Amino acid sequence: xxxxxxxxxxxxxxxxxxxxxxxxxxxxxxxxxxxxxxxxxxxxxxxxxxxxxxxxxxxxxxxxxxxxxxxxxxxxxxxxxxxxxxxxxxxxxxxxxxxxxxxxxxxxxxxxxxxxxxxxxxxxxxxxxxxxxxxxxxxxxxxxxxxxxxxxxxxxxxxxxxxxxxxxxxxxxxxxxxxxxxxxxxxxxxxxxxxxxxxxxxxxxxxxxxxxxxxxxxxxxxxxxxxxxxxxxxxxxxxxxxxxxxxxxxxxxxxxxxxxxxxxxxxxxxxxxxxxxxxxxxxxxxxxxxxxxxxxxxxxxxxxxxxxxxxxxxxxxxxxxxxxxxxxxxxxxxxxxx
Numbered sequence: 301x302x303x304x305x306x307x308x309x310x311x312x313x314x315x316x317x318x319x320x321x322x323x324x325x326x327x328x329x330x331x332x333x334x335x336x337x338x339x340x341x342x343x344x345x346x347x348x349x350x351x352x353x354x355x356x357x358x359x360x361x362x363x364x365x366x367x368x369x370x371x372x373x374x375x376x377x378x379x380x381x382x383x384x385x386x387x388x389x390x391x392x393x394x395x396x397x398x399x400x401x402x403x404x405x406x407x408x409x410x411x412x413x414x415x416x417x418x419x420x421x422x423x424x425x426x427x428x429x430x431x432x433x434x435x436x437x438x439x440x441x442x443x444x445x446x447x448x449x450x451x452x453x454x455x456x457x458x459x460x461x462x463x464x465x466x467x468x469x470x471x472x473x474x475x476x477x478x479x480x481x482x483x484x485x486x487x488x489x490x491x492x493x494x495x496x497x498x499x500x501x502x503x504x505x506x507x508x509x510x511x512x513x514x515x516x517x518x519x520x521x522x523x524x525x526x527x528x529x530x531x532x533x534x535x536x537x538x539x540x541x542x543x544x545x546x547x548x549x550x551x552x553x554x555x556x557x558x559x560x561x562x563x564x565x566x567x568x569x570x571x572x573x574x575x576x577x578x579x580x581x582x583x584x585x586x587x588x589x590x591x592x593x594x595x596x597x598x599x600x601x602x603x604x605x606x607x608x609x610x611x612x613x614x615x616x617x618x619x620x621x622x623x624x625x626x627x628x629x630x631x632x633x634x635x636x637x638x
Contacts, residue, residue, distance in 0.1 A: 355381075355398035357435055358409045358508075359391070361482055362442030363475060364461055365452045367492045367500050368411055371442060374504040375409040384411045388423035395435055414461050414475055423482070438595065441479075441486035443531055445493040446472055488596040491532040494633065506629050507596065516586055517627045519598045522556070522614040524606025524634040533600035535585070537578065537617075539609040542568045546608060555635055556611025565612045575613070579620040586626060606634030 358380070360371050369384070376382040383394060391410055398405035412423065430437050444452075446469060453460055453468050460471025462478075483489065488507060492500055507517060523530055525540070545551040545561050554561050566572055582599070589597060601617065603609035611632050621628045 353399050353401075353403055354433070354435055355395060355401075355405050356407045357391075357395055357430065357437040358407075359412055359437065359439045360409060360442070361412045361439065361479065361486075362490075363444050363449060363472070363479070364414060365449045366442035366444040367490075367495070367497075368413060368442050370497050370500050371440060371490075371504050372409060372411050374501045375407075375508060378505070378508055380407045380409045380508075381405045382409045382411070385413060386410045388412055388426050391423075391426045392429050392433075395430065395433075414478060427485075438487040439482065439485060441483050441489045443483070443489055443491045443493075445491075445531070448493040487594065489532040489598070491530060493531070503629075516590055516594075517596050517629070518586075518618075518621050519596075519629045519631060520614045520618040520621070521598060521600050521631045521633055522606055522610035522635065523600055523602050524610070524637070525602050525604060527606065527634050527637065529602070530598070530600045530633065532598050534597045535599045537599065537601040537613065539601060539603045539613050542571055542603075542609050544604060544608065546605065551608070554608075555632075556608045556613070556615065557632075557635075561608055562612040562615070565609050566616070575616050575620070579617065579624075582617070582621065583624060586621075586624070605638055606632070607636075607638060611635055 358375065360368050360375075362368055372382050372384060381398065386394060391412075394408060394410065398408050427437070449460075449472050450468050460468045460475070462474040463471030490500065490503055495503070521530055521533070525538075529536065542565060545554075545564050548564065551558075551561050551564060556562060556565065566575070586597070589595075599617065601610045601614045603613075614630055614632065618628045618630045
């Protein structure tokens with residue numbers, strides 16, 4: 301996300317926000333009205349409701365300023381029923397109402413953030429309740445670096461929701477601590493530090509636009525160690541054990557996408573053997589992820605500058621994963637940055 305993109309508390313897409321609010325109210329008013337003023341239970345009372353009628357659920361959370369509203373708007377454009385800033389204790393109720401809609405609300409996305417921090421402690425209880433009811437749910441966590449978040453807040457001249465009388469960085473630190481456990485439980489972590497709105501939407505589209513949900517989706521990301529590790533990496537591969545094409549004058553201007561550079565990299569001793577053995581290791585890891593219900597994995601492949609070795613290796617690994625039936629997206633984070 302750039303400093304001009306979506307931020308946590310202000311300058312959201314007003315029309316989208318009104319749509320979220322209005323549709324949420326309409327569904328609640330339509331399905332929650334009961335005779336004699338009875339209240340809707342906060343549990344999922346789905347007795348007699350076919351299992352297929354229980355909606356799929358995505359919970360969007362993460363750091364304020366990391367692009368939650370952009371991610372929510374993307375899902376809304378894909379046909380999801382989106383509810384912004386819903387107290388976590390009411391998530392089971394929303395799923396219950398969706399189940400009663402006779403298939404009209406098949407997919408629900410809920411944005412949970414620190415604006416509802418009074419209710420945040422109820423999130424784990426709500427998730428446990430959803431699990432016992434067999435609700436298919438995923439957690440998408442939007443991450444970003446402190447520097448990027450500070451720039452975004454300063455660009456819109458708004459305080460962080462948790463900074464109080466302190467500085468923006470104090471609010472960011474408090475929020476990271478609050479969300480630490482949720483980040484660890486996330487099915488998908490997206491680092492938006494260097495993404496703009498369009499790039500974030502492309503990532504969301506890649507994960508949610510398909511008609512059929514694959515067993516496992518992988519992002520293979522090349523990067524340069526001198527620019528820092530990707531914070532959303534599940535696995536990190538270090539290709540600096542191979543000679544650097546940067547020191548070959550005729551190869552220096554090109555990238556790992558160039559055939560000559562790729563040939564140079566994989567003609568080095570150990571390069572092809574590494575690809576073969578690491579691909580076998582990824583098969584083992586992917587099988588374990590599937591058994592554990594993990595649907596997304598980010599494999600970060602690094603070299604010094606993120607231009608030659610990591611790019612060529614990322615392309616090779618992505619091709620291997622695709623041949624093994626893993627839906628794969630390739631991202632070259634630092635290529636062209638030098």
